[in-house]
Amino acid sequence: MEKLNIDKVAKLAHVSRSVVSRVLNNHPNVSEEAKQRVLEIVEKYNYRPNTVARSLATRSTYQIGVLTSRIGEESLGNGYWSLLYLGIFEECIRRGYYVSLSFYSSSMTDELHEHLLNEHHLDGIICLNEEVTEFTVKKLSEKEIPIVLVGHNPDYPDICSVDVNNYEGTYKAVKYLIDLGHENIGGIFGDQNVQETEHRLRGYTNALNEAGIQPNSEFTAVGSYTQHDGLRTMNRWAKKFPEMTALFCASDTIAMGALLALYENNISVPEQFSVVGFDGLPISRYLIPPLTTIAQPTYGKGEKAARLLIDRIQNKSKKAEQVNLKPKLVIRKSTAKVNQTRTR
Amino acid sequence: MEKLNIDKVAKLAHVSRSVVSRVLNNHPNVSEEAKQRVLEIVEKYNYRPNTVARSLATRSTYQIGVLTSRIGEESLGNGYWSLLYLGIFEECIRRGYYVSLSFYSSSMTDELHEHLLNEHHLDGIICLNEEVTEFTVKKLSEKEIPIVLVGHNPDYPDICSVDVNNYEGTYKAVKYLIDLGHENIGGIFGDQNVQETEHRLRGYTNALNEAGIQPNSEFTAVGSYTQHDGLRTMNRWAKKFPEMTALFCASDTIAMGALLALYENNISVPEQFSVVGFDGLPISRYLIPPLTTIAQPTYGKGEKAARLLIDRIQNKSKKAEQVNLKPKLVIRKSTAKVNQTRTR
DNA sequence: TTGTAAGCGTTATCAC
């Protein structure tokens, strides 16, 4: 009952270690008879080859790394990341890859960061946001290790990426509010200087323009994807802009904060004020009131990212690809036809 | 600019490979002079030792696995898991360990499960819930790989575990409601047949008994830690038990669902009905109204689990330890003095 | 203090 290795298995099966290796790797050129003998022993002693040794010999670890920046506890817990990771994980497992999730944070020493991307360790890397992308790409530029980004990044056109169509999603949301009769529509957006935000802003502006509504620059704010930001901004606006009757939020978490601000200012949703979010997180349907939102295929995003990455790992010559996913408007209870005045 | 290995570095530094190895591992018995030469080359060529080869030689991978069951998207996204994982991750990184997060699900084939626990791959494992525990312990019983459980499990007294004091937390919550004057207090609990639930139920019952209130068995429900469960149960109770004026929820997610049910039934919180949650998730302060809850050190739980595990890995003879963390009542806006009647 | 050599457990090449 000792720890088995390939040699012992070979001995027990009365073959050489090469035969065992071939059987285990489904290589041709091994007699049915020998194969059976080996399989029998493997089964009997429950032998499993040592992954580490295999990695050393094949130069591939079947491990892929997922990197995201540590963005404070609040934003981590919002469900978006978990779902994204779940998509990645399950696709990887199906294709025989392990995956490890790491957080990048600026408070970590460089040594630690090196450690994360530790050489010869990962077959590929998925970057979940921009902070992480720059750092990773720079560190890995000379190595041949494939990278996939979640969220397009114009700075790296020859790297694979997956994203939802941010323009389209936002356009749909704002168009929907306009169709409900709203004209004074605020917009709270996420991270500044990110293409994603830029596209969403354009979607917002264009929808307004096309409806003949002049966008009011004071009605938009850019910050971060947090409840805190939604709360703070909406709190300010609730007092400052009594004419505002609807709000687009660039994430469900922002919407969650905004909803709370509205509640605290005694503005009832959707009777007096409509709110639409973005993401379609599982929790969005449990907000008060259940949130109308632009659902994106978060799980699918992760799945697709993993697929692109593994394809790239297994076929290095494959061309970089930018995949766009479709957003979908999910109507719930946080939106309604505009009401003449906020104070009924 | 070729790929470096220890031999090339040795050659460049005019020493033998063992000297390089010693320098890299901070072993004694290497002259300052040689050390400097090696370090210089390492720096100059940015050499990093190959982790895989090192693992093969040392028989330790410096990787630890975190296993949790795939519990549906809803419960994954609630923030508790992310926070727990973050605690684990950061402690591991500090101690030089990688960590990989895996989901166990019954829909996966056994082969895949084998794959997850793939032999010779992980130095240790942290199990985040019971479904996973049994499976893992069984698979790993013969190997010497350390395990730490998050959540005590009486079935495995000789395995390390970390948990919050569930009895105390629940007792505090219910006691608080009683002090507010509530007498008809419901309780929605999580997973059945888990020690955690048992302890929380006891905390609930004891608090009631000590206040001279006869617990009403119809006032408790056991289900799962989801918004859905809170919504469903509270919806039923809202109609069935008009005398109920307060509710303890075994998780903030359950409370979130309950809050929605109350909203939909036009019962206002906290004026007519008080709710207290459990966990103290970041989002709990953004619920409507902001939730009074029993905060547990979720991040700290993960951190502690990782600490226990790594201690065990580095010192196998260390005794198993059951760590209890302290819960804390956080008072916000979802609770208030009891009101005579629900229909004001 | 330094270097040599023997592992670690695989895969891969190449005779047979």
Place this chain on the structure above:
DNA sequence: GTGATAACGCTTACAA
């Protein structure tokens, strides 16, 4: 089809 044998890149006795 099969089996030596040489990698893979590192650690670690042990000898010098």
